[in-house]
Every structure is written in structure tokens, then in C-alpha cells.
Amino acid sequence: MTSASFLPRDRLQALFDRLREQGYRCVGPRVRDGTVIYDDLTDAANLPVGIGARQAPGSYRLTHEGHSRCFAWANGPQALKPLLFAPRESLWRAVRHDDGRMRFEPTAQQSRQLAVVGVRACDLAALTLQDAHFAADIADAGYASRRGGLLLIGVDCTHPADTCFCASTGDGPGIGSGADIALSELESGFLVRPNSAAGALLCDALPLRDASDDELYTAAAELESARSKQHRRLPGRNLRDALFANLDHPRWNDVAGRCLSCGNCVAVCPTCFCSTEREEAAFDGSESTRVRLWDSCFSAEHSYLHGRLLRPDTRTRYRQWLTHKLGGWHDQYGRSGCVGCGRCITWCPVGIDISAEAAAICGETVEPGEARGTREGS
Amino acid sequence: MKAAAGAPREAQVLSRTDETADMFTLHLRLTDARARAAYRFTPGQFNMLYLPGIGGVPISIASDPDRRETLDHTIRAVGRVTRVLAQLRAGDSVGLRGPYGRGWPMHDAEGQDLVVVTGGLGCAPVVAAIGYVVARRERFGRLAILQGVKHSADLIWRERYDAWARLPDTRVRLAADKPDHHWGDHIGLVTDLLDEVQLRPDRTVALVCGPEPMMLAAAGRLARLNVPETRIWVSLERGFQCGVGHCGHCQLGPYFVCRDGPVFRWADVGWLLGTRGF
Numbered sequence: 001m002t003s004a005s006f007l008p009r010d011r012l013q014a015l016f017d018r019l020r021e022q023g024y025r026c027v028g029p030r031v032r033d034g035t036v037i038y039d040d041l042t043d044a045a046n047l048p049v050g051i052g053a054r055q056a057p058g059s060y061r062l063t064h065e066g067h068s069r070c071f072a073w074a075n076g077p078q079a080l081k082p083l084l085f086a087p088r089e090s091l092w093r094a095v096r097h098d099d100g101r102m103r104f105e106p107t108a109q110q111s112r113q114l115a116v117v118g119v120r121a122c123d124l125a126a127l128t129l130q131d132a133h134f135a136a137d138i139a140d141a142g143y144a145s146r147r148g149g150l151l152l153i154g155v156d157c158t159h160p161a162d163t164c165f166c167a168s169t170g171d172g173p174g175i176g177s178g179a180d181i182a183l184s185e186l187e188s189g190f191l192v193r194p195n196s197a198a199g200a201l202l203c204d205a206l207p208l209r210d211a212s213d214d215e216l217y218t219a220a221a222e223l224e225s226a227r228s229k230q231h232r233r234l235p236g237r238n239l240r241d242a243l244f245a246n247l248d249h250p251r252w253n254d255v256a257g258r259c260l261s262c263g264n265c266v267a268v269c270p271t272c273f274c275s276t277e278r279e280e281a282a283f284d285g286s287e288s289t290r291v292r293l294w295d296s297c298f299s300a301e302h303s304y305l306h307g308r309l310l311r312p313d314t315r316t317r318y319r320q321w322l323t324h325k326l327g328g329w330h331d332q333y334g335r336s337g338c339v340g341c342g343r344c345i346t347w348c349p350v351g352i353d354i355s356a357e358a359a360a361i362c363g364e365t366v367e368p369g370e371a372r373g374t375r376e377g378s
Numbered sequence: 379m380k381a382a383a384g385a386p387r388e389a390q391v392l393s394r395t396d397e398t399a400d401m402f403t404l405h406l407r408l409t410d411a412r413a414r415a416a417y418r419f420t421p422g423q424f425n426m427l428y429l430p431g432i433g434g435v436p437i438s439i440a441s442d443p444d445r446r447e448t449l450d451h452t453i454r455a456v457g458r459v460t461r462v463l464a465q466l467r468a469g470d471s472v473g474l475r476g477p478y479g480r481g482w483p484m485h486d487a488e489g490q491d492l493v494v495v496t497g498g499l500g501c502a503p504v505v506a507a508i509g510y511v512v513a514r515r516e517r518f519g520r521l522a523i524l525q526g527v528k529h530s531a532d533l534i535w536r537e538r539y540d541a542w543a544r545l546p547d548t549r550v551r552l553a554a555d556k557p558d559h560h561w562g563d564h565i566g567l568v569t570d571l572l573d574e575v576q577l578r579p580d581r582t583v584a585l586v587c588g589p590e591p592m593m594l595a596a597a598g599r600l601a602r603l604n605v606p607e608t609r610i611w612v613s614l615e616r617g618f619q620c621g622v623g624h625c626g627h628c629q630l631g632p633y634f635v636c637r638d639g640p641v642f643r644w645a646d647v648g649w650l651l652g653t654r655g656f
Contacts, residue, residue, distance in 0.1 A: 100469065103388065276625065277620070279430070279431050281430065295625070297629075307457075327631075328631055
């Protein structure tokens with residue numbers, strides 16, 4: 001860890017002002033529709049001050065805690081994902097001329113540089129995975145453009161939800177190396193640790209003082225407390241072989257009986273990347289735009305091939321999702337596709353718990369509250 | 379050649395060949411001379427053919443990679459996009475993206491015996507590989523072509539099989555499950571024919587293409603004949619949309635079929651095929 005400075009709470013607005021002066025569009029957590037989501041934010045007063053989030057399988061409620069903290073909640077339904085992998089994106093425009101000739105024009109827009117304040121460790125881990133998917137080797141133009149102009153200001157997560165298990169996946173709750181600046185929120189202000197040239201440049205312009213030993217100690221203690229509060233965990237960091245050895249496990253039928261195939265888990269998952277393409281044609285047929293939308297492996301169409309469905313039922317679709325997320329990702333990206341954010345548990349209408357399903361299928365049962373921690377996987 | 383994500387390029391239909399009532403071959407040419415000059419592919423790779431307002435469809439490239447005048451695509455009119463492609467005539471345009479994926483191991487197969495096992499109608503990916511070998515016959519060892527159909531009337535391109543059968547060191551055998559009274563070759567499954575050709579397992583490369591149950595049976599039979607699973611290659615199909623492993627529709631165990639395949643060693647994918655849902 002680099003040395004930390006301290007930003008008093010009443011000077012937090014300076015962060016937003018400097019970002020704006022340096023030309024960033026600034027996005028941060030806002031309370032909207034009963035959730036904390038990421039949206040445009042230029043005024044520190046619009047942060048979710050005093051807000052908490054009570055989460056459980058299938059349940060999410062904001063609470064008013066009466067304190068002055070702005071980041072005392074675990075993540076809402078959104079991740080960084082929609083800011084980079086757009087839920088809807090135009091890929092190209094096709095123009096048809098009268099003589100039958102066609103012209104194709106890419107529609108990707110150069111995007112303005114974006115700063116995101118209040119990013120969590122789980123979402124930084126997810127971003128690394130999305131980068132590996134969209135921005136390595138064969139890059140997606142829209143994603144790469146937005147990613148190139150991204151400045152990330154992370155905040156340690158000191159108020160994990162009941163559904164969080166980032167300590168078990170090794171992805172949180174503290175901000176690691178993925179952010180340009182890491183913040184730790186204390187009662188009186190913020191520890192500030194720059195972690196990149198852009199982050200250092202920004203910090204140089206902030207009214208910072210040196211952090212005291214007491215402040216450093218308190219931040220570390222709050223983080224350790226957050227870690228110890230997490231009671232869910234996956235039964236190992238690499239479940240690939242265990243999952244593929246259990247493709248006929250009766251638990252797949254059991255979970256299929258509960259799963260609604262609604263795709264909420266996929267929509268809130270910060271690493272799910274499936275998309276589908278659609279045509280949006282002009283009425284006169286002269287033009288058509290190719291549009292890409294988020295897709296879900298829980299939909300029937302996802303496995304369509306020559307007039308039949310490879311995965312005709314919920315059992316095969318849930319199994320596809322889990323064996324890919326916790327299995328195939330190891331082959332494709334060198335690690336599991338789960339970062340322990342717990343969103344799929346919170347936002348599942350029937351409260352299906354990925355950690356419990358994985359444990360049941362991989363031969364280990366974990367009762368809530370029984371175990372915690374960072375056990376290394378098999 | 380590394381495929382790019384991004385917009386299609388215009389290709390013009392130079393001519394078309396009607397193969398059967400619902401199968402046709404489009405002979406395409408990229409309009410842009412520079413794109414045409416840079417275009418390289420291996421048999422077994424595919425292009426995404428795209429029609430504005432209609433959509434896109436993955437079609438394997440049927441022509442020879444060294445014959446640069448046209449890119450041939452043999453298509454069966456079965457779906458929304460292919461039915462419109464079937465209406466194209468010389469001079470019409472389509473969008474073309476590609477080539478995508480990994481093709482057959484033509485380079486590694488040089489000097490080896492080849493056994494090609496195909497089932498069903500117009501197995502274009504493997505026809506491209508046969509064409510490649512036939513045009514360079516001296517570079518390869520023995521060639522056995524085994525084609526199976528359900529009904530004998532399903533067999534197309536009979537004249538091609540006849541021509542291939544006249545080549546040196548080449549055997550062609552045809553199998554029909556439900557033959558008519560003119561049928562002069564094997565009655566039953568194409569995989570039966572594997573027992574009848576004399577394979578030299580350690581110098582044989584098998585190229586298998588067809589419905590997955592047929593590929594499972596063929597790979598199993600080849601393995602029993604001691605052909606190593608690393609020498610058995612299959613061409614898979616999934617719902618390709620993007621072609622570059624981004625959209626997720628072709629995710630299969632450790633792979634994206636469009637990018638890591640569509641041609642795979644049996645040793646790499648055999649364990650997943652035959653499992654419902656994969």
C-alpha cells in the first residue's frame with residue numbers, strides 16, 4: 001500500500017470540482033427508485049449520506065441510519081458494467097443505394113473521459129474480467145473507447161450485505177490495485193491513496209493532509225470487521241472440475257424447480273457478457289442499424305440452433321450459467337467469473353443463493369452463519 | 379488472418395449455382411480491392427453473411443483458399459436469412475464479415491492419410507477440405523471419403539464423388555440408411571464404413587462433420603480402430619452471432635466455438651458432446 005493522505009469530510013466537494021475542471025464527466029452513487037445506483041454526480045451533497053442497504057436473498061431495502069457517511073452501504077443492482085458494456089449499443093449502419101450497392105459505417109462514438117466515484121472492490125475485479133473479454137486480443141470498439149477514458153475512484157467496503165462473499169473469492173472488501181485512487185471512509189473524512197499517474201495528478205490538486213496513525217489503524221480495523229461479517233462463501237476458488245464431474249447431480253433439478261429463468265441474476269452480474277444483435281431498419285428499407293443488446297443464457301433464444309433449442313429447460317440453462325461462471329471461466333480467463341458481489345442472490349426473486357447451489361453440487365454444504373473467510377480452493 | 383470485430387464489408391454476387399431445390403452456392407467477391415487482396419482463410423473457417431434489415435448468418439467458405447477470384451458459400455434455404463440469400467442474383471450485394479474461427483488442420487495433415495467422414499446434407503465445411511486435398515493430391519497420403527445420408531435421394535454432388543473416386547490412392551464410399559432400389563453402395567450407417575477402409579491409425583487424420591450424434595458415433599468407432607483422439611477433428615456449430623467470442627451464444631465448456639473452433643480435436647470436445655444442454 002502506498003502512503004495515505006487524509007481528506008476532511010467537509011472538503012469532499014473539492015474532489016468533484018477538480019474532476020470537472022480536469023474535463024471528466026463524473027458518475028457516482030445516487031439514491032434512485034429505492035436503490036443506490038450510479039449516475040451523473042457533481043455535488044457531494046447528492047451522495048447517499050446516512051443511507052444503508054439491508055439485503056437478503058430476494059430482498060433489498062434502503063435504510064436511513066442517521067450518520068454522516070456516504071458509502072456505508074453494499075452495492076446496489078448496478079455495477080460498472082453498464083458504463084462500459086452498454087446495455088444497448090449501435091454497432092454499424094448499413095445504407096442501401098438505389099443500384100443495390102451497400103455501404104457500412106461503424107457507429108461507435110468517441111466517448112468523453114469518465115470518472116466513477118465510489119467503485120467497490122468486487123466491481124474492480126469484475127472490470128478486470130470484462131477487460132479480458134472485451135478489450136484483449138479482438139477488442140470491442142465501443143468498450144475499448146469508453147475504457148480508455150475511465151478514471152476509477154474506489155472506496156473500501158465497510159458495510160457488506162448479508163449476501164456479500166467477496167472475501168471468499170479474494171476480491172474484496174478492500175480496494176486493491178485496480179483503482180486510480182483508493183478511498184477509505186472514516187467518520188471525519190477519507191483516507192486517500194493514489195495508485196496511478198492520473199490518480200496522483202488529481203490528488204495533488206486536493207486539500208489533503210497526512211493521515212494519522214490512528215486514522216490508518218481505524219480504517220484497517222473497519223475493513224477487517226467487514227471481512228469477518230461475511231458469512232457466505234463459495235466452497236473453493238476453482239470449482240471447474242467439481243462442476244463438470246457433476247453434470248447429472250440431482251441438485252440441478254432441484255434448483256430448476258425454484259428458478260424462474262427470469263435472467264435477473266445475469267442482468268445484475270458484473271461479469272456476465274452475453275449479448276444479442278438486432279436489426280432496426282428504416283421504414284423505406286434504405287437504411288438499417290445493427291444494434292447489440294444484453295442477452296441472457298436463461299432465455300430460450302440464447303441456445304437456438306437450426307430450429308431447435310440446445311437448452312430447452314431451466315435445468316440446462318441454470319447449469320449452463322453456473323458451469324460457465326464457476327467452471328469454464330477458469331479455462332477462458334484464468335479464474336472464476338464470480339467476484340462475490342452477491343447481487344445474483346439479492347436480486348433473485350426467489351432468493352437462489354449461488355454459494356449454496358455450488359456447495360450442494362460440488363459436494364459440500366455450507367449453512368448460513370456456519371463459516372466465513374478466505375479458504376483457498378481445491 | 380486475424381478477424382476483426384466491426385462492420386461488414388460489401389461483397390457482390392458474381393454468380394450463383396443452384397445445387398438442389400433448396401441449396402445454392404453464392405460466388406462472392408469483396409468490392410474493396412484492398413480488402414480482397416488482404417483476405418486469407420483456411421478451409422473450415424466461416425464468414426458472417428449479412429443483409430440489412432434482415433440479419434446475419436454464419437456460412438463456411440467452400441472455395442479454395444488459393445483461388446482468389448471468389449469466395450464461395452454453399453447455403454441451404456432453411457431460415458429467415460438464408461431464404462432471402464436464396465433470392466440473390468448476380469450483381470446483388472451482401473455484407474460480409476470474416477473469416478472467423480479455426481479451420482481444419484490442413485497444414486499438419488500434409489503427408490498423412492486422411493479419412494473424411496460426413497453425414498447429412500451438403501456438409502460444406504468438409505467439402506472445402508476435400509477440395510483442398512484433391513487440388514494438392516500429391517501432398518497427402520491415402521484419402522478415404524465416407525459420406526452418409528438418410529435417404530439415398532438426399533445425396534447431392536454425386537458427380538463430385540465419382541470424380542474423387544477416380545483419383546489415385548483415393549476411396550469413396552457412400553452409405554444410405556433408407557436406400558432406393560438404384561442404390562449401389564452401403565446400406566446402413568456411414569460409421570460402418572470405417573471398418574471397411576484400411577486405416578493406418580498412427581498416420582491417419584480424421585475430419586468429421588455432420589450431426590453431433592453421427593460425429594459421436596464416428597469418433598467412437600475411430601477410437602476403437604486405434605486412431606488417437608488428437609488425430610480426430612470435428613466441426614461444430616452453435617448460434618454464432620458476433621464471430622469473435624464476445625456474444626456468448628457459442629460458449630461450450632472451456633470454449634467459444636466461433637473463436638476456438640469451429641474445428642476442434644475430439645480429445646478437446648468429446649467429453650462435452652452428447653451431454654444434453656451443451
